[in-house]
Amino acid sequence: MIDLPFLDGQVAAVMGLGRSGLSAAQALARSGARVWAWDDNAESRAKAEAKGVALVDLAACDWNRPALLVWSPGIPHTWPQPHPVAEAARAHGRPIVCDVDLLLQARPRVPNVAITGTNGKSTTTALIGHILAQAGRRVAVGGNLGTPALDLEALDDDGIYVLELSSYQLELVPSAGFGVSILLNITPDHLGRHGGMDGYIAAKRRIFETQAKPGLAVIAIDDEPCRRIQAELLGLGRSVTAVSAQGFVKGGVSVVGGTLIDDSEGREAAILDLGRLPTLPGQHNWQNAAAAYAAARAFGLQAQTIAAGIASYPGLAHRQERVAALDGILFVNDSKATNADAAEKALGCYDTVYWIAGGLAKEGGIDSLAPLFGRIRHAFLIGQAAPAFARTLAAHHVAHSLVGDLGGATRAAYALARAEGKPGAVVLLAPACASWDQFKSFEERGERFRLLVNDLLLAKEARA
Structure with missing residues (x-):
């Protein structure tokens, strides 16, 4: 766990008592700070108080006393409207930070890599952590993914922090401390929280604005916003490595025909056949x-060491997770596909799809997926978005059913796939929606899908 001795004896306000906020409150108290914590949700306050966290209504406190405000990124603080607690802190000149910023202040000499992007950041974060650990490096992986920043191990200077960062977190990291900063992609998401696409792009770009000097920017240049940011950084004389999965990049890292190619030193070298990795x-x-x-190259690892790490990567739950195969049908859990762009990536991997989609709709619906509709044998629609998705699919003559919930969708998809007997059949959960209409999180949705598939396996065993 991370100690914060620079806040010993000071008053520290904490707004939001979910996973990261509670972690921050406990780290501050452990470090000798006097904690004033609050959450607008009474249930969250009660849970925190039961764990010994001192509660103070931050909307009615004396803001001359706190040294700073630690903000939980999940709570809107500027858009769609300013939060009164954030306004009060700003009016008194108090910095507003998240737990990641406190980590950077507490361990300034420990190398780190920060990863953001609309999609793929959790997989990339886990993959980097795996590669480095397999190479014998001491790593701690967390942030937006998994372990809150202040619950990570207090690494020495020979360790490496691997940090996933959301756009919400990046708005709350004023300290310059990222060593290697990675931007994977930018497509529309969370627009209501950032006041539109320009605000969202600006939030993502902050991963480079809070970068230590010198530092390395790694940018995937497969979309226009990322290409613009790459050009801006190059114009500022920054060190940038471009990567692409859509074509060869001179002086960068590319994937061409499934082969990973390193040209970062001007010697085009084929590293690994990614097409064979399930x-x-x-x-x-x-x-x-x-x-x-x-x-990984930026941290001094050799190409073949990195290739071995990539090849041994076990995958991440709820991201293209192969749950089981039953009667020649593959069940894939991509519950993390919470927007159309992520669902597009999943649909593009398979030719004969029995698609489970729906939930709490994101802006734009699924119209952008039309080029992939030919891969869908039948769509099974759930949640609030089901009627809207049905209208889109009907307009494109895609067979579909409104089934209401995930249990019904999974059973119906399996029954139809089994009856049709198509080779290469895949029952794919890639909802293109948030989960909050029927589940607490995309993780809970994915776990439910796993259990439903397991029920199908057990039912077959019982029939045998």
Whole structure:
């Protein structure tokens, strides 16, 4: 765990008592700070108080006393409207930070790599951590993924922090401390939280604005916003390694025809056939692998060491996770595909898809997926988005059913796939939606899918 001795004896306000906020409150108290913590949700306050966290209503406190405000990234603080607690802190000149910023202040000499992007950041974060650990490096992996920043191990200078960062977190990291900064892609998402696409792009770009000097920027240049940011950084004289899964990049890292190619030193070298790796299927995962390779090279690893790490990567739950095969049908859990862009990547990996989609709709719906509709044998629609998705699919003459919930969708998809007997059949959970209408999180949705598939396996065993 991370200690924060520079806040010993000071008042520190904490807004939001979810996973990261509670972690921050406990780290501050452990470090000798006087914690004033609050959450607008009464249940969250009660849980925190039961764990010994001192509660103070931050909307009615004396803001002359706190030294700073630690903000939980999941709580809107500027858009769609300013939060009164954030406004009060700003009015008194108090810095607003998240737990990642405190980590950077507490361990300034420990190397780190920060990863962001609309999609793929969790896979890339886990992959980098795996590559470095397999190479014998001491690593701690967390941030937006898994372990909160202040619950990570207090590494010495020979360790490496591997940090996934959301756009929300990047708005709350004023300290310059990232060593290697990775931007994977930018497509529309969370627009309501950032006041539109320009605000969202600006939030993602902050991963380079808070970079230590000198530092390395790794940018996947497969979309226009990322290409613009690459050009801006090059114009500022920054060190940039470009990566692409759509074509060869001179002086960068590319994937061409499934082969990972390193030209970062001007010697075009084929490193690894990514097409044979079941845990990294599809062009989007090849982009993740290229970015991870570039980061690992920045930490001094040799090409073949990195290739071995990529090849041994076990995959990440709820991201193109192969759950089981039953009666020749593959069940794939991509519950993390919470927007159309992520679902597009999943659909592009398979030719005969029984698609489970729906939930709490994101802006734009699924119209952008039309070029892939020919891969869908039948769509099984769930949640609030089901009627809207059905209208889009009907307009493109795609067979579909409104089944309501995930259990019904999984059973119906299996029954139809089994009856049709198509080779290469895949029951794919790639919802293109948030989960919050029926589940607490995409993880809970994915776990439910796993259990449903296991029920199908057990039912077959019982029939045998």
